[in-house]
Amino acid sequence: MYSYSQFDKDFVQTRVDQFRAQVERRIDGSLTEEEFRPLRLMNGLYLQLHAYMLRVAIPYGTLNSAKMRQLAMIADKFDKGYGHFTTRQNIQYNWPKLNEVPDILQALADVEMHAIQTSGNCVRNVTADHFAGAAADEIEDPRPTAELLRQWSTDHPEFAFLGRKFKIAITGSPNDRAVTKAHDIGLRMVRNDAGEPGFEVIVGGGLGRTPMIGKVLREFLPREDLLPYVESILQVYNILGRRDNKYKARIKITVHENGIERIRELVEERFVLQRAAFGEFNHALFNDIEAAFAPPPYISASTDAFDAAKSSDPAFRSFVDTNLSAHKNDEYAIVSISIKKQGDTPGDATSEQMRVMADLAEKFGHDELRISHEQNVILPHVHKSHLHEVYKTLQAVGLGTANIGLISDIIACPGMDYCALATARSIPVAQEIATRFDELKLEHEIGALKIKISGCINACGHHHVGHIGILGLDRAGVENYQITLGGDGTETAAIGERAGPGFSADELLPAIERLIYGYLEIRADEHETFLQTYQRLGAEPFKAALYPETKIAAE
């Protein structure tokens, strides 16, 4: 776990103190809302429909038990006993009071956390593969690089007022679990011919109102060149990016309008200067950061008990089948804890659940936890001999749901239950779908399927890259849901295709059911996933299932 340097500590503390003074001046009337708004947004404080919302960064999704316990404490003391984990590896509190926010920020600073740059037109919290440092398929842990980026981007004066927000995601694995192709900059670790690790640099991806898959700007960038290169991209964007129209201000539009070749030319030109300005790569600094992410002291023990429990406890076996992923150490497993119990709010964890996860991490997980962009919590390093106990403990607090990657493991943004920008609700839609397929006992038969729901065109719920994407809209004063099909957020990223006219809230669940039954009928065998069937057969048979009337009409 990276620990703050004295510099980091002082910086975060100064920001807390500044914000405390700003809140005081807002409350005593010396600051108007107009003056205060940019200040609060710089500290992650939004106003939503029913209350304020505080967005707390969890850099590269990594935290330890002490931090998780503090998040639980904050949920109890300053909120309503829960927190919402988001697709950007943040946690959001939905009910903070303005006068208490400085105390919350202080409580965060006490455990080396903050809400800085979780909002506004700056470089946002850098997100990373949630299996970083543990995944069997990984080249190298990307988090030291993510931390380097965090240090570089935090309070970077040149990039505090960009044309628009800027999001960077990073992965160290060929299997992209960080949706790098839907970010302003995506970094995928690759090896060059000499076998050295470096990055494929992807630029101009993004969702929102104009979804785009990122394009490769540089096939191989040595790690030593990362900061000057990324800074060059930001500089080119800062100058070239549009400021006349907020909807055309993201770098995806800059890349789209100027062409990737032109952007590459400009970036490479800047890069020559920047590399000279940055000077020698600071190996000592990087080695120190790397040491903070060293692998834990793995234990070695018999895994017989694990095998025995698997054959004697069918519920555990089901959990093992869906919620475990391969660890780079054979005796270990990566445990994904589902925050998607059918019928509950995707991504919401109670303070009690947070404490149980913190305890498990401390006792059985080398004190590490991760937040995934799929709104689940990960124990990245659990020895197999401890898995059964971990499972039973989770099960006892409603965290044992065996549904990772299945139809009820839905990403849903807060939608109109909380968000002021929403055009429709998304949480109840997720709750209904998850509950229904659980009742039908079809989840496991359906297999791998990603449903992602956003409550407006901003696409915080990643609906464009859902195998089934659902977008909530306001059609003449009524909630209406548009379905997209065939989206993919991995290394083979694709934007889903609109299936046809939207559905009312009442029609949506039956439509999803028709779609799923249609898929079950046409798939080649039970191993062919929804997405594979879609890729093999195209949209037509799925549309026919969604809109049976039109099919009849056409005949």
Add this chain to the structure above:
Amino acid sequence: MARPFKPKVLTANRLIEGDVVYYAANGEWVSAHENAMFIEDEAEANDLLAQANAQSYLLVGPYLADAVLERGKPVPTHFREAFRTRGPSNYDHGKQAEA
């Protein structure tokens, strides 16, 4: 020709708590939509909004929202405003809890 004025209620969030509030005829800010002042005159609506904007030590983001009268009480016409009268649908964490 100007569109006919649709009746309004004046709403905002409280500065400290963030709670949704409505302007009532007695000049108070209240939490129940049904106690909101039903504003049928456009000029009056704009005046009240301007006054609310001047109360920035008390309120955040005041605006006028469409409403209709049902059994003598103002009722929101749009679902967004209806949700604001209640709170989120996933938990009883909003105003439902007070009801």
